[in-house]
Amino acid sequence: DAGVTQSPTHLIKTRGQQVTLRCSPKSGHDTVSWYQQALGQGPQFIFQYYEEEERQRGNFPDRFSGHQFPNYSSELNVNALLLGDSALYLCASSFTPNTGELFFGEGSRLTVL
Amino acid sequence: RKEVEQDPGPFNVPEGATVAFNCTYSNSASQSFFWYRQDCRKEPKLLMSVYSSGNEDGRFTAQLNRASQYISLLIRDSKLSDSATYLCVVNLVYGGSQGNLIFGKGTKLSVKP
Numbered sequence: 001d002a003g004v005t006q007s008p009t010h011l012i013k014t015r016g017q018q019v020t021l022r023c024s025p026k027s028g029h030d031t032v033s034w035y036q037q038a039l040g041q042g043p044q045f046i047f048q049y050y051e052e053e054e055r056q057r058g059n060f061p062d063r064f065s066g067h068q069f070p071n072y073s074s075e076l077n078v079n080a081l082l083l084g085d086s087a088l089y090l091c092a093s094s095f096t097p098n099t100g101e102l103f104f105g106e107g108s109r110l111t112v113l
Numbered sequence: 114r115k116e117v118e119q120d121p122g123p124f125n126v127p128e129g130a131t132v133a134f135n136c137t138y139s140n141s142a143s144q145s146f147f148w149y150r151q152d153c154r155k156e157p158k159l160l161m162s163v164y165s166s167g168n169e170d171g172r173f174t175a176q177l178n179r180a181s182q183y184i185s186l187l188i189r190d191s192k193l194s195d196s197a198t199y200l201c202v203v204n205l206v207y208g209g210s211q212g213n214l215i216f217g218k219g220t221k222l223s224v225k226p
Contacts, residue, residue: 042117042200042216043157056213090156100147100204100214104156 002027004093004105012111013081021076021108025093032074033102034066035090043090049074050097078110086112116140117217119201125223130191134220136184136201146177147202148186151219157200160186191224198222 005024013019025032031050035043045058049068068074072093078085088109092102118137126132138146146163161168163175163184174187184201198219205213 040121040218042218044216045214100145100202101159101162102157102214104158106156 004029004091004103006089006091006105006108008108009106010109010111012113014113015081015083017081017112018077018079019081019110021078021089021091021110022073023075023091023093023105024073025091026103029093029095029103030072031094031097032068032072033092033094034074034076035092035104036060037088037090037107039087046076048097055097081112083112086110116215117201117203119199119217119220121218121220123221123223125225126191127225128191128193130224131187131189132191132222133188134186134199134201134222136186136217138182138184138201138203138215140203140205141179141182143182143203143205145204146175146184147204148173148175148184149200149202149216151198151200153197157216160199188222191222193224193226196222196224 004026007022033048034046037043046060047057048055052068063079065077088107090107091105094102116139148160149157150160151157161170163177167176172189176185198221200219201217203215
């Protein structure tokens, strides 16, 4: 039973570029949430996808956008990258939108130069 | 005042020691509570949910004090493998979606031989 998988695991971009991160949820899960974790901080909620719609959004600018596909996988897109976007981006899946019991992927570590 | 506050540590303890982590939350409407564990440069993993009556899972005991808005995690007989950062997580809404989950910054534990 595959857990949550994310790709790529590491990437380096320069300011102003765009990035797409991908996530496949754990088998049987239909809800995907994305988090940003800066060094020394707890994860910060970006948004949640359920039934291919963005259901809830955290305090992140419109540069952050996403998508969920019919197979429940998801993408996170970040445009016009800033140095401050450097972080670990975590995808979490769950069997329902309304639970605090999340399964996280190993994350995509983004460095913006 | 931060929504979820934890002592950042690090807590350096010998094997076999008992260690307690504390967490306070600012929103009295908070409804459900969790402890997650995050190994260095890895993803968070759910350790346990915290119930009003307190709950135990092997060497781990979680307690909730709603009146004081305080959550604790006790680890007995510490093992080297317990070394990790422990994240306190609060859900502002009972059965609420992940947008209502607030993560603390975490408390780092280092268990030494």
